[in-house]
Amino acid sequence: MTPTPERGAATIEQVARVAGVSRSTVSRVLGGGERVSPEALTAVREAISALNYVPSRAARSLASRQTHAIALIVPEDTTRFFGDPYFAAIVSGIESRLRETDYILNLFIASDDPRSKTASYIESGNVDGAIVVSHHTSDTYVERIAQAVPVVYGGRPVRTRDGDYFVDVDNVLAGEEATAYLISRGARRIGMITGPRDMRAGIDRLEGHRRALAAVGLPEGPIEDGGFTRAGGAEAARRILDGGEPFDALFVASDLMARGAIDALRDADLRVPDDVLIVGFDDSPVAIGATPALTTIRQPSFHAGELITNTLLSRLRGEPAEHATVLPTELIIRDSA
Amino acid sequence: MTPTPERGAATIEQVARVAGVSRSTVSRVLGGGERVSPEALTAVREAISALNYVPSRAARSLASRQTHAIALIVPEDTTRFFGDPYFAAIVSGIESRLRETDYILNLFIASDDPRSKTASYIESGNVDGAIVVSHHTSDTYVERIAQAVPVVYGGRPVRTRDGDYFVDVDNVLAGEEATAYLISRGARRIGMITGPRDMRAGIDRLEGHRRALAAVGLPEGPIEDGGFTRAGGAEAARRILDGGEPFDALFVASDLMARGAIDALRDADLRVPDDVLIVGFDDSPVAIGATPALTTIRQPSFHAGELITNTLLSRLRGEPAEHATVLPTELIIRDSA
DNA sequence: TTGTAGGCGTTATCAC
DNA sequence: GTGATAACGCCTACAA
Numbered sequence: 013m014t015p016t017p018e019r020g021a022a023t024i025e026q027v028a029r030v031a032g033v034s035r036s037t038v039s040r041v042l043g044g045g046e047r048v049s050p051e052a053l054t055a056v057r058e059a060i061s062a063l064n065y066v067p068s069r070a071a072r073s074l075a076s077r078q079t080h081a082i083a084l085i086v087p088e089d090t091t092r093f094f095g096d097p098y099f100a101a102i103v104s105g106i107e108s109r110l111r112e113t114d115y116i117l118n119l120f121i122a123s124d125d126p127r128s129k130t131a132s133y134i135e136s137g138n139v140d141g142a143i144v145v146s147h148h149t150s151d152t153y154v155e156r157i158a159q160a161v162p163v164v165y166g167g168r169p170v171r172t173r174d175g176d177y178f179v180d181v182d183n184v185l186a187g188e189e190a191t192a193y194l195i196s197r198g199a200r201r202i203g204m205i206t207g208p209r210d211m212r213a214g215i216d217r218l219e220g221h222r223r224a225l226a227a228v229g230l231p232e233g234p235i236e237d238g239g240f241t242r243a244g245g246a247e248a249a250r251r252i253l254d255g256g257e258p259f260d261a262l263f264v265a266s267d268l269m270a271r272g273a274i275d276a277l278r279d280a281d282l283r284v285p286d287d288v289l290i291v292g293f294d295d296s297p298v299a300i301g302a303t304p305a306l307t308t309i310r311q312p313s314f315h316a317g318e319l320i321t322n323t324l325l326s327r328l329r330g331e332p333a334e335h336a337t338v339l340p341t342e343l344i345i346r347d348s349a
Numbered sequence: 350m351t352p353t354p355e356r357g358a359a360t361i362e363q364v365a366r367v368a369g370v371s372r373s374t375v376s377r378v379l380g381g382g383e384r385v386s387p388e389a390l391t392a393v394r395e396a397i398s399a400l401n402y403v404p405s406r407a408a409r410s411l412a413s414r415q416t417h418a419i420a421l422i423v424p425e426d427t428t429r430f431f432g433d434p435y436f437a438a439i440v441s442g443i444e445s446r447l448r449e450t451d452y453i454l455n456l457f458i459a460s461d462d463p464r465s466k467t468a469s470y471i472e473s474g475n476v477d478g479a480i481v482v483s484h485h486t487s488d489t490y491v492e493r494i495a496q497a498v499p500v501v502y503g504g505r506p507v508r509t510r511d512g513d514y515f516v517d518v519d520n521v522l523a524g525e526e527a528t529a530y531l532i533s534r535g536a537r538r539i540g541m542i543t544g545p546r547d548m549r550a551g552i553d554r555l556e557g558h559r560r561a562l563a564a565v566g567l568p569e570g571p572i573e574d575g576g577f578t579r580a581g582g583a584e585a586a587r588r589i590l591d592g593g594e595p596f597d598a599l600f601v602a603s604d605l606m607a608r609g610a611i612d613a614l615r616d617a618d619l620r621v622p623d624d625v626l627i628v629g630f631d632d633s634p635v636a637i638g639a640t641p642a643l644t645t646i647r648q649p650s651f652h653a654g655e656l657i658t659n660t661l662l663s664r665l666r667g668e669p670a671e672h673a674t675v676l677p678t679e680l681i682i683r684d685s686a
Numbered sequence: 687t688t689g690t691a692g693g694c695g696t697t698a699t700c701a702c
Numbered sequence: 703g704t705g706a707t708a709a710c711g712c713c714t715a716c717a718a
Contacts, residue, residue, distance in 0.1 A: 034688070064469065070475075076714090404695080409695080411709095
């Protein structure tokens with residue numbers, strides 16, 4: 013006879029009754045089936061599937077003091093979050109790894125709202141850990157969060173502290189490679205469109221750019237901040253154009269900005285790569301979509317998402333984890349330089 | 350003297366002690382402050398802020414049988430979710446509305462995994478309600494979900510049932526308008542790249558297209574499914590090209606597919622709009638990014654996200670809500686037709 | 687290996 | 703208005 017599941021979800025109590033054991037035994041089975049007799053084990057399992065039982069997350073959290081939830085904190089506005097393929101890739105990686113576990117993802121697009129709301133939510137033990145992608149100097153609430161729960165950063169935090177965990181690429185090295193390539197292609201007056209200077213990626217790529225220039229004794233070209241958006245990239249290019257300083261190449265710190273820059277150059281009747289060489293960054297889908305296809309620095313964002321999640325998961329299990337995971341980048345040569 | 354917050358989050362018990370009242374009174378204050386004396390009220394409020402108290406979500410859920418969480422279910426793979434600006438817009442709208450409440454968003458990119466996992470999670474009372482965007486015929490698990498909690502659809506479900514709640518545009522009318530415009534521009538052999546036929550938006554836009562053709566007695570041109578992706582749009586265009594059937598215009602059911610189609614046409618040395626007129630759909634950011642800028646049907650996706658959320662919130666409060674909310678579309682004329 | 691007994695932090699239902 | 707006192711569903715010693 014089919015057990016009649018009463019209205020609402022089944023409870024552990026009902027499972028126990030149907031299986032003819034106590035709640036504790038059911039609970040043990042749920043916890044992995046250690047120290048349970050084979051008979052009890054199968055009885056419980058059958059009862060579980062017969063009742064279509066799934067544990068109540070709330071009750072479990074309350075008793076075990078774990079939420080099995082992790083927060084994804086994006087200190088950006090929704091426009092930038094959804095507008096930049098970089099986030100798409102990294103979140104996909106996080107998602108795909110998390111899917112193998114029973115952790116759940118709580119999404120906080122934190123920039124638009126009073127930060128303290130996100131922070132106090134997390135401080136109150138509503139998630140077990142947090143992933144922070146895209147960290148700005150001004151995001152002090154992130155430090156409050158890091159004090160409350162284990163945090164892993166996607167991209168090293170602006171001021172890295174001992175004990176921080178992060179997954180990143182070597183942006184200095186990558187920036188250096190980008191500009192060195194431009195030099196090797198014959199460019200001599202190389203400008204740059206940077207990311208925000210309050211972000212590690214913004215700072216480091218510029219640093220690499222400068223090193224490459226210094227290495228061969230070339231002077232700095234025009235430098236403008238494009239804010240990691242397409243529109244910002246276009247504006248930065250326009251400012252560079254308006255500045256009047258001559259340039260024959262541009263290292264642009266993200267593919268998205270590079271597209272904007274190309275738009276602006278085209279409006280000024282400059283051709284890429286004929287008049288201006290361009291190297292982007294990310295190798296996101298927009299790199300191939302651009303005309304001309306972008307020469308760019310590939311960074312493994314999807315994989316980074318997976319590793320970020322792995323690191324956090326290890327920490328949550330109390331296992332040791334790598335503090336700094338640095339992934340390799342690769343110069344991808346296409347048509348823009 | 351500063352109250353010493355013990356390790357971990359403060360509890361309602363501690364607040365009560367500091368305020369010199371009982372837990373019940375604190376709970377009442379939390380619940381809105383009805384039937385509480387002014388003195389008690391301020392005392393409790395002070396205690397709360399002094400202790401930096403935030404209620405435990407788990408405990409509250411357990412006792413009140415509400416989770417204050419809502420599920421966002423996207424029956425697509427992550428690539429499509431992050432690749433299509435339509436989702437960006439609608440999720441932004443949802444997010445922005447939810448931010449004003451104390452509801453939290455649980456993200457389920459459901460297509461890649463065994464659907465039943467998502468469904469049983471929700472059936473077990475782990476969320477109060479769900480929003481489903483992008484519904485396919487094959488997504489039967491959605492119906493299980495709809496039986497367990499209030500659901501509101503973004504885009505009407507494939508087979509609408511009495512009692513369903515959804516926010517949508519009139520895709521038939523919009524499709525009709527798109528093709529009618531093409532006709533008015535002189536096109537006579539009009540093909541179409543559709544969305545998947547197992548989705549309402551895919552079906553309805555095609556229906557509108559056919560009506561417009563029928564209205565003036567024009568024959569049907571080539572029709573291919575582009576799966577609502579850029580690559581799919583390009584392939585569909587190639588199939589149309591290969592088919593050999595002549596055409597002077599294309600109604601493409603999404604801007605993303607339209608971009609793909611333009612790429613494919615360009616590869617075949619066809620120029621837009623000189624050789625082929627194109628009308629897209631969505632008016633997403635890619636519409637202006639395309640070359641030439643896309644003439645398209647604008648649908649208010651961000652606003653739809655807000656309204657979806659409003660509808661769900663009303664239902665959760667037990668208030669009456671509109672079953673069908675139909676938003677207007679608008680033809681935006683640019684360069685592609 | 688199994689069951690019993692608390693307790694996790696809230697809300698809800700009562701009397702007072 | 704206020705405060706005991708049960709639930710809520712699960713986990714975790716502890717005892718058997």
